[in-house]
Amino acid sequence: MTPSKSYTKDGANVVTFATEQKDDATDVLAVMEYEHHEIHEGDSYEYTEIKDQTQDHVYDIQITTPNTTKWAHLTFEFYVEAETDWYFYENVTIATPGTAITPLNHDRNSTNSAGLVVKVITNTTTANANSDTTVAAATTLMHGTSGAGKKVGGEGASRHEWILKQNEDYCLRWIATAAGYVNWHLDWYEHTNIA
Numbered sequence: 001m002t003p004s005k006s007y008t009k010d011g012a013n014v015v016t017f018a019t020e021q022k023d024d025a026t027d028v029l030a031v032m033e034y035e036h037h038e039i040h041e042g043d044s045y046e047y048t049e050i051k052d053q054t055q056d057h058v059y060d061i062q063i064t065t066p067n068t069t070k071w072a073h074l075t076f077e078f079y080v081e082a083e084t085d086w087y088f089y090e091n092v093t094i095a096t097p098g099t100a101i102t103p104l105n106h107d108r109n110s111t112n113s114a115g116l117v118v119k120v121i122t123n124t125t126t127a128n129a130n131s132d133t134t135v136a137a138a139t140t141l142m143h144g145t146s147g148a149g150k151k152v153g154g155e156g157a158s159r160h161e162w163i164l165k166q167n168e169d170y171c172l173r174w175i176a177t178a179a180g181y182v183n184w185h186l187d188w189y190e191h192t193n194i195a
Helices: 034-041 126-132
Strands: 003-009 012-017 044-053 058-064 070-080 084-090 117-123 139-146 154-163 169-176 180-192
Touching (some): 044 058, 058 180, 117 126, 126 169
Antiparallel strands (some): 070 154, 070 180
16 A cells, blocks of 8 residues: 555654545544444444234335435344245335334434335235235345244344345245244445445
């Protein structure tokens, strides 16, 4: 790296580099994971909930990204009490918007709000769910079955972040093969690419 400037402080030669970044909250050199830095910037959010699913009921989280270049970098994890089919879809058609939720900002001092619009909706059958959130033309990004019964339970996750397309609709869907609880945690930060 090429030094951007050098100077003497308290008798010592100090060199700074153009790539040096300081955290606005603490004024220290930002040598942390980028996701952690986004918390300090007030651009990191989460949504955590639990739902008691009746057998065959479908729970959808509808996610709509804004038409801006500030993109969401999303990860999620969930745990199920009973056997549950789950899907993560891109390019769904939202015919019936669900109930809006307010994501929490990880920086509790920040007044920033999420660009993602997150809504939730429950249906009694997969056919009804497909009427509200159509997945016929969607791209299935992830799919699986978790849990093998109430005593065993199971889990699923996206360990690596998904950078969501701008101006797009997504759906996280859980279909209860057997009755039981589903609890989930969505985590994301919103970042504008410089390239």
